[in-house]
Amino acid sequence: MEKIKVKICSGTSCFVMGAAAIQALEFTPPEDIADKIEIVESRCLNLCHNAENKHNHGPFVMVNDELIEEATYEAVVNKIREILKNNCEA
């Protein structure tokens, strides 16, 4: 099965606002998703320039083609689990 791609924005704003903590997925991902995800190296996704109230929308993380705004480690893990569950059902 194809791995779920996780792209964490590495713009300075996202990084400082919490993306740095989401990088824990590279080191200690929860067991149930560890071998099902792939962290894709990414540069700044340039999404904050479009957001209306810029800083309140970062950090940005893409899980496959879904965008998570104000992402946290927890929110990203939940999204991954949701996709895995949907894949199973389909």
Added chain:
Amino acid sequence: MLIPKNNASFMRTKILIKIAESYFADKFENADRIPLELRPKEQQPSRCCIYKDRAVLKYRCMAGLGAAPDEETDELKSLKEYGKDALERTELPKSKLSVIDIACSACIKSQYMVTNACRGCFAQPCRLNCPRDAISIINGRAHIDPEKCVNCGKCHEVCPYHSIIKVPVPCEEACPVGAITKDEFGKEHIDTEKCISCGKCLASCPFGAIVERSQMVDVLKQIHDTDNKVVAMLAPAVIGQFPGDIKNLVSALKKAGFDEVIEVAVGADITTQKEAAEFIERQEAGAKLMTTSCCPAYYRAAKVHIPEIQPFVSHTRTPMYYTAEMVKQEDPNCKAVFIGPCLAKRVEAEYDPNVDYVLTFEEVGAIFVASQINVEECEAEEFNKLSRAQGRQFPLSGGVAGAVASLIGDKADYRPEKIDGLSKENIKLLKRYATKGCDNNMLEVMCCEGGCISGPGCVALPKKATRAVEAYVATGEQLTTETKPGEK
């Protein structure tokens, strides 16, 4: 227990960003809106109501502006006025950690508690092993008499069901020197005489009730409102703290307004050379033990709390000292800003006339965000001075001892041991080593576990930062006793 990243620390970063933005927008004219913007009406409150959330945020903003919440004299004084104070002051306020009393949840006194996992078993090891007869079995369950209990933890250790838990007070548990204690109302207070400014309480408080005075506004004034030449001195732990390469960071800092950027790893190379020479000299004079002195929290702890170890602490100065000395020799009129992961460095800087300001990586990150600088998009720029592999490895536990080892070689009998993290246990260990002797003869002491890359002012994950520092060390040239630090 330090909480790596959590809502309280994210909020601290957001506050710093808002303050930097407010400085750029209108010099704090509308600073009183910050708590409202961070806690808008439609959001779920995280305390009892949004009004309390906002009140706490106001105090946290005060700290961000450089004021100490526990020195408040007028509750009605607005953030705009605190901002005005920050803009007008010419002297730095004395660095300190303080507790926001309304945010302190007055955690219950640290204690052991029997949970309902207790089966009221026949063996009753808790009762039989309690040295104070504090445990009795009531209604088929163990019960601890708080009057008799001395918090030794024996019952907790022996319960086969793990039914006895310890309920700690996080800040008190984190403080290695007993500097934070409760008052009669259960609120925590910091004894500044005892405090070593390590920041462990700040990082561990689940209510974000502990704050520290920021110098961010003072530096913003220097780089934007004066013609002074301002030099950024980057601690070796900076590697990996921002996305992009260290070379991108040089030009990012210049874009932010700094005139020159220098690596403190260059000063660390000097520390390595002097520390190695001092070790050999001491050993020849018959000394049995030496400890490092570059961690300012340990340096202060040794002075105030471990007098036994004081004679063994090396006299070699810190990388920050040598770097600032170099910077001021080149231009005595410039302003030197140390940028690092450490809160205790602010105290060290108060005793070092060559260091004018100390910022954390988090504060620099906030300046970048507010100035809309994206580090990895800034062009790469070289340092004028070259750091070597030895100086670059200082921020990792074992790094300083290793750097010194490389210069000692077979010139002395060198047996290093690393004290990784200044915990209550390790302070006891250091006392024992000082009085009863130690198998090894060089102790590297770092207050933060894992080294400076775990400091309270860091942005990146310690693991990720460690990897980045290791890679940077690997690309460095080797330092020798003949090398002139900094020269290419």
